[in-house]
Amino acid sequence: MAQILVVDDSATVRNEVSSFLKSSGLTVEVAVDGKDGLNKLKSDSSIKLVISDVNMPNMDGLTMAEKIRGELGNNAVHIIMLTTESDPRMKDRGKAAGVKGWIVKPFKGDAVLGGIKKMVGA
Template identity: 60%
Template sequence: MAQVLVVDDSSTMREIVCSFLSQNGFDVAVANDGRDGLAQLNKDPGIRLIVSDVNMPNMDGLTMAEKIRTELGNKDVRIVMLTTEDNTAIRARGREIGVTGWIVKPFRGEAVLGPFRKFCGLA
């Protein structure tokens, strides 16, 4: 069972984030868009944290987060957006639908280790 689900349409970004998290003791699963992310979450009840891009084909990260909170009724999983989007309106929408955190790319792993470990019950 994975603790963290990384959702990004960029294979390079998925690899960077997954590699860093794996090297730091996290069990990681991947998805290539929001639709795939929902499917992965449904298959793995051990996921405690989702790190997702916002802009992706098929289903964007905010729509995925909204579906997790409303359609799946999952209020426990933490959702962190890792994106180039730094628009205040988009961030506000994220907060409204239950996004836990917002990280503007580039990904600086060391800065998130503490919070991510806490989210996953590893701290």
């Protein structure tokens, strides 16, 4: 039962983000790509926030967001992209898919912790 799902193909980023969130008292699950993330979201209804990279193998983060909203019909979970991607077209696609935030790497946990806690009701 996790509050937050961190989806990134980089083990370093997954570990950094999940460790910071866990040390802040939040429960975290991790996924290695969008396909894995979608499967974990399907099996854990307690997830309130997805923090995802955009560019990943198997399924990118924006496609995953579109599937969360479309195929799963899940409009309740918050989605934030954590990426190096800054292309306005990507951001527009994310916004259309219901992405609530766009954080540019590197992850600066202290700067976003308040917003994250608000999204998960912590």
